Amino acid sequence: MIVLASVLVLCGSAALCLAMKRHGLQMMPARAYSPALSLALRVCGSALLAGGAVICAVTQGAGVGLTTFFGIFSMVILLIAISLPYLAPAKGRRR
Amino acid sequence: MSAKTEENAGRRAWHIFARVFAAVVLGYLVANTGSVLLGFLLPLPKVDSVLTASLLSFAIYTAVIMWIFAVKTLRKMWLGLCLALVVTSLGAWLLYLLETAA
Amino acid sequence: MKDTFRQSMTWLHTWAGLVFCWILYFMFITGTLGYFDTEIDRWMQPELRTVENITLAQSIDTARARLESEAPGAERWLISPPGNRETPQLNIFWQQPRTEAGAGERGEQMLDVHSGEPLAARETAGGQTLYRMHYLLHYLPRDVGYRIVGVITLLMFVGLITGIVIHKNIFKDFFTFRPGRRKRSWLDIHNLLSVATLPFQLMITYSGLVFVITLWMPLVGFSSYGFDAGKLRAALTEIAGQVQVEPAGTPAPLGSLTAMADTAVEHWGDSIRSIEVKWPGDANARVIIRKSPQSISRFREQLVFDGVSGELLEAKTAETNAPQAVANSLIGLHEGLFAGPLLRWLYFVSGLLGAGMVATGAIYWVVKRRPKPGREAVASAGHRLVECLNVGTIAGLPVAIAAYFWANRLLPVDMAGRADWEIHVLFMVWLAALIHPRLRSLRTAWIEQLWLGAAAFTLLPLVNAATTDGHLLQSLAAGDWLFAGFDLTALATGLLLGIAAWQLGRHWQPGPKSEPVVLPAATLATRRDITR
Incomplete structure (x- = not known):
């Protein structure tokens, strides 16, 4: 269950990250990125994150579960942030 | 020019010392007396309000420290701290007397 | 300001x-x-070998026998059964009654459950x-x-x-x-x-x-x-829910601890954390059995028994007081005693990242104020002091910790004051690391200390293999996650320090004018984007 929760947190955080203009444009071509996509990513991302938190809380109790959730969330944020510069597709000079 | 920069350096050192002193001594006192006052003001059973005020005491101290370094002039800082000290101590003392009299 | x-x-x-x-x-x-x-x-x-298949009753009987011989008139006894994370061995603790001089003398022992004797292990x-x-x-x-x-x-x-x-x-x-x-x-x-x-x-x-x-x-x-x-x-x-009781002064035999423990097991199953006896041998004796931590709060469920009759007097199941619950939760979260393996590792990594937060802050302070080469190329005394402290602590403390573990394996087992000397080694190495940048240049100090740390941690499993009768491959095969985990963590630490040393070495090498670290083109684009 924890694995599932971690996957949800990872996907949710990634979605929220891409919803941000700065990182969305890092990862996809400018024409693919739009405010509608950003909103959709935001909504999905939040839902996935919430799902991860709920799973943790339900399987381990509120206190312990949320503690675990925040721990996983912290690691995921770092993982994403550190990988981004290296995963982003190489771009030529823009505009 | 170098005399002026020396003078400025001296003034700056005094400013820093004054604020640090205020934070370490006066700010600490205000945090204590403020927490005591809070303990009397909270509408909870005594034991609960004492605990709650204790738990909040460091948050109060942090806020005081931030104010000490944010306030624009030293004069405002001294005035503010003395006022806070007087108000919190007197307030706590009055409430204590009221409580023991009741 | x-x-x-x-x-x-x-x-x-x-x-x-x-x-x-x-x-x-x-x-x-x-x-x-x-x-x-x-x-x-x-x-x-x-x-010390792990305790195998001991019943709770065996542990309690052994502990009680030992306590009765070591501290018959004590104010309190504490028995911690073996087999859990906090007390893998059977632990006993006692405290003598308070005198005019102050709190009573305390004593603590780890016992072999079968023989009842204190365990012999290196100090x-x-x-x-x-x-x-x-x-x-x-x-x-x-x-x-x-x-x-x-x-x-x-x-x-x-x-x-x-x-x-x-x-x-x-x-x-x-x-x-x-x-x-x-x-x-x-x-x-x-x-x-x-x-x-x-x-x-x-x-x-x-x-x-x-x-x-x-x-x-x-x-x-x-x-x-x-x-x-x-x-x-x-x-x-x-x-706080502590049980306060004064001794009656009249002697009365202590009831059956195992019977009381059985009642606790009925209530809680297998989660007994400790058995405390207040005033053993007195008519007012109390036995308090505490449950293992289950929630983030440091509050432990307790069963309070009459020490002589064994009657259950009180069952404290929950905190009644909200601010106390908040305080207990904060303290419980800080100590993390409740944490299972995953959460414990998350705590561990978070703590190291906290150390990293402090370290990167100190490094940024230095880097930001580094005087530009050419102009007034001399840094202020304060700046140089911070740089020395940085390398000696950020890179030096890990070396000192590795040295601590090396000392544990290499110091003679029967050496007097061994425990103190392990700590002295830690601080001596740290002191040397702080002095090191004065003798070599700052950059050399960073690189040398990081490499030394890498070597010290990577070789630690070998030192373990050479000085004990087990080694990493054996631990992995036997599923001994404690020793294997320690060795693996040491290797991982060595690897990370080595990578840091290597990157720093490349970064500081006098080389072509272009940036020594290869930049993916994306960051060039990002940089432009952010500065817009």
């Missing part, structure tokens, strides 16, 4: 953060290791000392160390809050990391480490402050009870 609020808070953040950051780093590293304190204890006493400072140093420091009287740690914790809290306040775009910069730029990258990493682990940092710092409330904010409780310490103590004891 300065012209704008943000500038003043930046000043405050910088100085509150910097002044004691090396001690704070020490507190973070030792405290983080403290999350595996009992595991480290066991690694440092490899002679070691263990993981427990590392853990204690994080809140007491060392070579200082307890009170002094504790007070200093309290002050530093407050400064850390001020640093956290001011850091949040001055961070423009805390949400926009949430995932921002721009490698390859000298100053900006360090700030990015400092921000990233701090913001990503912010819940942990806020919790660990404020809960750390909760420990020192009575020490540093005594007035709050004290004056509210009219400066009557007795009334305050009574009130606090009552809400």
Whole structure:
């Protein structure tokens, strides 16, 4: 269950990250990125994150579960942030 | 020019010392007396309000420290701290007397 | 202080953060290791075998027999059954009654369940000392160390809050990391480490402050009870749920502890954490059985028995008092005793990241103020001092910790004062690391210390294999996750330090004008995007 929760947190955080203009444009071509996509990513991302938190809380109790959730969330944020510069597709000079 | 920069350096050192002193001594006192006052003001059973005020005491101290370094002039800082000290101590003392009299 | 609020808070953040950051780093590293304190204890006493298939009754009987011979008239006994994370071996503790001189003498032993004799193992400072140093420091009287740690914790809290306040775009910069730029990258990493682990940092710092409330904010409780310490103590004891009982003075045989333990097992199953006996041998004896931690609170469910008759007097199942529950939750979260393996590792990594937060802050301070080459190329004395302290602590303390573990394996087993000497080695190596940059240049010192740390940690499993009768491959095969985990973590630490040493070596090598670190083109694009 924890694995599932971690996957949800990872996907949710990634979605929220891409919803941000700065990182969305890092990862996809400018024409693919739009405010509608950003909103959709935001909504999905939040839902996935919430799902991860709920799973943790339900399987381990509120206190312990949320503690675990925040721990996983912290690691995921770092993982994403550190990988981004290296995963982003190489771009030529823009505009 | 170098005399002026020396003078400025001296003034700056005094400013820093004054604020640090205020934070370490006066700010600490205000945090204590403020927490005591809070303990009397909270509408909870005594034991609960004492605990709650204790738990909040460091948050109060942090806020005081931030104010000490944010306030624009030293004069405002001294005035503010003395006022806070007087108000919190007197307030706590009055409430204590009221409580023991009741 | 300065012209704008943000500038003043930046000043405050910088100085509150910097002044004691090396001690704070020490507190973070030792405290983080403290999350595996009992595991480290066991690694440092490899002679002790894990306890196999012991019943609770056996443990209790053995413990009771030993306590009756060691401390018959004690004020309290404490029996901690074996087989759990906190007390893998059977532990007994006793405290003699209070005299005029002060609190009664205490004693503690680890027992072999079968023979009833104290276990023989090399005297070691263990993981427990590392853990204690994080809140007491060392070579200082307890009170002094504790007070200093309290002050530093407050400064850390001020640093956290001011850091949040001055961070423009805390949400926009949430995932921002721009490698390859000298100053900006360090700030990015400092921000990233701090913001990503912010819940942990806020919790660990404020809960750390909760420990020192009575020490540093005594007035709050004290004056509210009219400066009557007795009334305050009574009130606090009552809400803390501690059992207070005075001895009757008439002797009466202590009832069957195993029978009481059976009642506890009926209530809770297999989760007995400890059995405390107050005033054994007295008519007013009480037996308090506590349950293992299940929630984030440090509150333990208790069953209180009459010591003589064995009758269940009281079952404390929950805290009744809300502020006490908050305090207990904070303290419980800080100590993390409830944490299972996954959460414990998350705590551990978060703690190391906290140390990284402090370290990157100190490094950024140095890098930002480094004088530009050419002009007035001489750094101020303060700047040089910080640079020395940085290398000696950020790179040097890990070397000292590795040396501590090496000392545990290499110091003669029957050496007198062995435990103290293990700690002396730690501090001697740290001192050497602090002096090292004065003898070599700063850059050489960084690289040499990082390589030394890498070597020391990587070779640690070999030292273990050479000096004990087990080694990593054996531990893995036997499924001994304690020894295997320790060795693997040592290897991983060595690897990380080695990578850092190697990267730094390349970065500082005199080479072609272009950036020594290969930049993916994406960051070039990002840089333009952000500066727009």
